[in-house]
Amino acid sequence: MQELTFTTSVVGSFPRPKWLIEAFDRYNKGEISKEELDEYLDDAVKLTVKEEELAGLDVITDGEQRRTSFVAFVGQKIPGFKLIYVTDINPKAIEIMKQYKAQLTYWRAVAVEQIRDSVIALDEFKFTRSVTDRRIKVTLPSPYLIMWETWDAKYSRQVYPQPEDLAQDYIKVLRQEIIRLRDAGVDFIQLDEPMLGDLVEARENEPDRYRKVIEAIHGQKYRGFKNELYLARDLINEAIKGIDGVRIGMHMDRWPNPDSPFYGIGFERLAPEVYDIKVKQYVLEYASPGSGDPAVFAKDLPSDKELGLGVIDVRNPQVEDPQTVVQRVERVVGVLDPRRIWLNPDCGFAPGMYRKFERRIAFSKVRSMTEAAKILRRKYGEK
Known part of the structure; x- marks a missing residue:
């Protein structure tokens, strides 16, 4: 397939319908059955897929409608993890988050036994494939993220003495799922790695605010800026080594x-090590204030790699007009071939079950992005 210029996609999650959130609550209270909840979930995926198609996206997701959060859902899918409410881990957890202005998911997936191979997203993909002929992206938590988010000194140490031990077992599970997804025909597998992105805010001997929160709640220790960077790079590379065809x-x-x-300051602060991560595309946040200049990161991007450029602010409800999006993209036009530039929102619109972001606004923002892609293709030519 010849690659489009300015391919449009989404990062992962799309706001859940109000009736789906209510259905989750009713299920948790025992008011509806699992079969009834599954019907709500199927309908929410169908709705999201149709909205993404109507918005004109080239590569879609299922909106992560089935997931309680972008990371905690592994507690529901992979044996060995257990969902524990954050204040049961540390009674002061919510106060700690407020102190550092760093929000974590309240339901924490914690490794309490040795984790074992299990389907993570293949079932989600198969259903999405049954209701669309568009190209499909599937998102999976990265091993470095899982290591930081799910190892707890109290609950995990007996089975995993060090967080790195947990990461190695998760890599085995992740590799098997990536291979299953590739063989099933997935077009794009995205590893979610916000913990590496947060490292931009860290110093050599002082962690960023998110790691400070996790240190206080879970007891994991910061290894120093460079050591964390090396570890993230090596874990991700080990997880995808030798896997081609997707x-x-x-x-x-x-x-x-x-x-x-x-x-x-942008993600260039993680260079040069970040360029050594053997992924095809870096999907990066650049529309929100304070995220830096994407051209600085793009100018040293290896020639065989792509930039998934964040051009839609997922925190601001104001809908960007297409020309504003065009201007954001033009910061890297001239630095990268248009076939290496993908357009997407900064992040998911609803990475957690209860994040409030109106669907109509999310739809309008994505529609504005796809209209901008049309303008860019006319201006710079379809190649």
Whole structure:
């Protein structure tokens, strides 16, 4: 297939219908059966797929409608993880998050036994494939993210003495799922890696605010800026080594506060090591304030790699007009061939079950992005 210029996609999640959130609550209260909940979930995926098609996206997702969050859902899918409410792990957890202005998911997937191979997203993909003929992206948590998010000193240490031990077992599970998805015909597998993106805010001997929160709640220790960077690179490369026949990308986001000393600095702070991660595409946040200049990152991007450019702010409800999106893209036009530039929102619109973002606004934002892609193709030519 000849690659489009300015291919459009989404990062992963799309806002859930109000009736789906209500259905989850009713299921948790025992008011509806699992079969009834599954029917709601199927309908929500069909609705999301149709909206993404109507918005004009080239590569779609199922909106992660079935997942309680972008990472905690592994507690429901992979044996060995258990979902534990954050204040049961640490009674002061919510106060700790407020102190550092760093929000984590309240239901934490924690490794309590040795994790074992299991389908993570293949079932989701098969259903999505049954209701669309568009190209499909599937998102999976990265091993570095899982290591930081799910190892707990109290609950995990007996089976996994060190967080790195957990990461190695998860890599085995992840590789098998990537291979299953590739063989089933997935077009794009995206590894979600916000913990690596957050490292932009860290110093050599001082962690970023998210790691400070995890240290306080889960007891994991920061290894130093360079050591964390090397570890993330090596874990991701080990997970995808030798797997070909499918596009693999990595999503990094960050939520810079205006008072951060790294406000306005982008992912180039992770260079050169970040360029050694053997993914095809870097899916990066650049529309939100303080995220830096994508041209700085793009100018040293290896010639065989793509940039999934974040051009839609998923925190601001104001809908960008297509020309604003065009201007955001033009920051890297001239630095990269248009076939190497994909357009997507900064992050998922609803990475957690209860994040409030109106579907109509998300739809309008995505529609504006696809209209911008048409303008860019006319301006710079379809190649």
